[in-house]
Each structure stands twice: as C-alpha cells, then as structure tokens.
Amino acid sequence: MSRVRLSGWGRTAPSLARVLRPSSEDELLEAMSEPLIARGLGRSYGDAAQLGGGLVIDNAGFDTIGPIGEDGLVELGAGVSLEDLLAVAIPQGWFIPVTPGTRQVSVGGMIGADVHGKNHHRDGSIARHVTQMRLISPQGPMSLSASQDPELFFATMGAMGLTGVISAASIQMVPIETDQVLVDTERFEDLDAVMSEMERSDEAYHYSVAWVDCMTSGAHMGRAILTRGEHAPASALEAPTRRGPRPARLRVAFDAPSGLLNPLSIRAFNELWFRAAPRRAREEPQDLASFFHPLDGVRDWNRLYGRRGFVQYQFCVPTASAPTIRRAIEMLSASRVPSFLAVLKRFGPGTPQAPLSFPQPGWTLALDLPVGPERLPGVLDALDRLVIEAGGRVYLAKDARLSPASVAAMYPDLEQFARVKERVDPHGLLRSDLSQRLRLGSAHG
Numbered sequence: 380m381s382r383v384r385l386s387g388w389g390r391t392a393p394s395l396a397r398v399l400r401p402s403s404e405d406e407l408l409e410a411m412s413e414p415l416i417a418r419g420l421g422r423s424y425g426d427a428a429q430l431g432g433g434l435v436i437d438n439a440g441f442d443t444i445g446p447i448g449e450d451g452l453v454e455l456g457a458g459v460s461l462e463d464l465l466a467v468a469i470p471q472g473w474f475i476p477v478t479p480g481t482r483q484v485s486v487g488g489m490i491g492a493d494v495h496g497k498n499h500h501r502d503g504s505i506a507r508h509v510t511q512m513r514l515i516s517p518q519g520p521m522s523l524s525a526s527q528d529p530e531l532f533f534a535t536m537g538a539m540g541l542t543g544v545i546s547a548a549s550i551q552m553v554p555i556e557t558d559q560v561l562v563d564t565e566r567f568e569d570l571d572a573v574m575s576e577m578e579r580s581d582e583a584y585h586y587s588v589a590w591v592d593c594m595t596s597g598a599h600m601g602r603a604i605l606t607r608g609e610h611a612p613a614s615a616l617e618a619p620t621r622r623g624p625r626p627a628r629l630r631v632a633f634d635a636p637s638g639l640l641n642p643l644s645i646r647a648f649n650e651l652w653f654r655a656a657p658r659r660a661r662e663e664p665q666d667l668a669s670f671f672h673p674l675d676g677v678r679d680w681n682r683l684y685g686r687r688g689f690v691q692y693q694f695c696v697p698t699a700s701a702p703t704i705r706r707a708i709e710m711l712s713a714s715r716v717p718s719f720l721a722v723l724k725r726f727g728p729g730t731p732q733a734p735l736s737f738p739q740p741g742w743t744l745a746l747d748l749p750v751g752p753e754r755l756p757g758v759l760d761a762l763d764r765l766v767i768e769a770g771g772r773v774y775l776a777k778d779a780r781l782s783p784a785s786v787a788a789m790y791p792d793l794e795q796f797a798r799v800k801e802r803v804d805p806h807g808l809l810r811s812d813l814s815q816r817l818r819l820g821s822a823h824g
Contacts, residue, residue: 388681389424390688391779394431394812402440404520404546411517416811417540419485424691425779426812427539438487441546447473451552457487457545466623473552476508482672487545492776493537493736497586500727504738506536508551516543516803534799537736541809541820542800557619559611560670561662570601570705581725585609592649593711593718601708604656611664624668630678637685640749645717684749690779693745695726696771703769704742707762716758720747734792737774783818797821
C-alpha cells in the first residue's frame, strides 16, 4: 500500500499516509490494530483528517442511501456525500436539517465536525438531528443514540473521528415543497448596524448570514450584506420545481500566482461585491444551491489562494462578548492582513453534552486568510488571545495552527473527553495530525 499526500482544504499542512477504503465493518475492524483516522471528502480545512506515517480510512465505501420514511427519517452510510443525498432527497420533498457551506462533505464528516449552518440560532447543529449511528472503535462495533450510551454519543459529535469510525447514521430530514428559498437581502454601512438588526429580528427567519467587509475602517468598518430566508412554499412560485443540485460548471484548473489575493485586489473585490448587492430586496426566489452552497459552483476554488494555501479562522464568542467581533475586525483592518471572505452568524443553544462541539450561544465569525503576509502568524496569535479572554473558542474542523494551551483554554471539558476516549480506545490508536499537535484525547493534556 503506497503512501498518499493528504492535506485539508486550506492546503497548509500536508502529510503522507497509507489510505484504505473498506467496504464493510468487518474489513474496517481488521484495520483497527494500528494508528488510524477516518477521512471523508477532505473538506476540513486543517489537519484533522490526516495522519502522517499512519493509516487513513477513506469512508467512501460506506455509500448506501436508505429509503426516506414518511416521517423524514433516513439511514445513510457515513461515506454518502451531501450532494448525493440532496440529489435523492430534494425531488422527494426533503432537505437536510443542517448544512455547512458546501455539499462536498460526507455524512460521517458532518457528524465528526458537528456541522452548523445558517439556521443554528433556530435549529442547532447536526447533533440535534442524528437519531442513531454505528460507530466502529478498537473495542468493536456499536449502535449509539442520545439515550443509548449518551456519553459516547455526544463525545463523538465534533470529535473529528477520535472516538471511532462512523459507518452509518440515521438523520431526521425536514420537509420542503420546492427547490427555492425566499431571500431577504439588505446592505448595512457598518458592523454595529448589521449586528443590531440580526439581534432584533433573526428569530423571524430560519436562515440568516452576513457577509462582512474586513478591509474597511472608520465609519464604514465592517460594512455588511445580510441575507435571510425561508424555504419557499409551492404557492409562492409560478412554476414550482424540486430539482436536485447541478454539478459545478466551472473549475479552477491551476494554482493562482502567489500574492494574487493581496490587500489591493481583495479591497477591490469587496467593493464590487458590496455595490452589486441590492440595498434592500424582499422575498427574492433563489435556488437551494445558490443560497446554501454558492462556492460549489466552482470546483477546486481553494486553488485561487495559490500553492501556499490559506487559513480559515472561525471563532465564536458568547452573546455578552459581542464587542469581540468588532475588536477582531479592527485588528484585521489595522494589520492589513487581507480576509477574502468573512461570514458572520448568530448561534443559538449549543450541545453542552458534547465536549468538543464548537457552537455556543452567541456570535461566530469565519475568516479566510491567505498564507503569505508576514504579519499573519502574529495576528492569528493575537486573535487567539482575544477569543480566550472573551470566553470563546476556535472551530477545530477549521484549525491548522492552534497550540495545546489555547485549545485547553477554549474547550474546558477536554478531561471529560479524554476519559470517554480511553474507554473505547484504551491504546490510543485513533489519532490524527490535529490530535497529536493539540494532544487531544490525553488525560494528561
């Protein structure tokens, strides 16, 4: 078995590993005699789904999509992609209850990262909608639910594969009448205005997200485009349809030149993007793909950041620490470290039973930062300190450079997670580049 070079979507920390694609739980169990980690479609941004010098389990062999019941419950193989699931589900009138910003993720990866979406303030993370799963650990296969070994069930949510390899899961889908979303769009000239509006009326919408310009300063610092929506009923459209997602029509065929995304080019892009948005639009029909997964229209878009790649830094802070969002954007603007995309959302109640789950009630900001600027490492370290002081945390599914001390400060239940992991993996076989870098799963930190 030859070694394969693997990296996350940010392309910043590659490593070599052997890759195995089992097609049965028995075959997977046979592999549980050496260090390994599961991998879906490779959309975690950092080093969570790779293991240098070890074995990586490609979950694509677990690709069964069961029938969707009348109540919307469906059993899925962990290797099923969200794109393939939606191709089956949308024509039948069902949609995933929580979706990240891409369809190019596996069911197992969604659970391992405990993904959230534009509706977290209303519907929580995917953990709330998984009714049961099959987990293969070195101790053997087991079926889990929130009532059947709840400690291990929730420890698996957000654990990035460190409690075992998920082979299947049952998810409660939500009904839809069409493949459209009715979207309200509004432009705001500064950060305070958009955050005030989101606090005031987000609860009236299932889906809400704001694009924020981190390159402006002064009176227009953090100007934003807020988009919010609801699934469109058939009665709202002249010719309602329920079509599944179309494949990407464009592709980035080569790595962009280093430095293409610099303060000047990103500032120009942000200006065009902001001016192109309507000042105010109401109930504009948009197809599901455009609203939820706009970047999926371009394959390999991460190559736009060049060979050096990029860091996605996503953090959340409690509601009482909302001013931290402003301080973070002020820091970026003052440092002139460019952020190509900045996405702001509100979080509702998190999953406190899950020690490694990311969301907590409050605010989350995700930043795409090209690797290259000399000031970037120092700015990221300063952001870590800012987030810790605010009682917040960084999303491990996006991380590529945190320190063990920072993670321990952000995730106070690491000892609890270590105890659960030791129960199912007493010899520490389930590990990744991320877990080794951050010393996750060690009762001794």
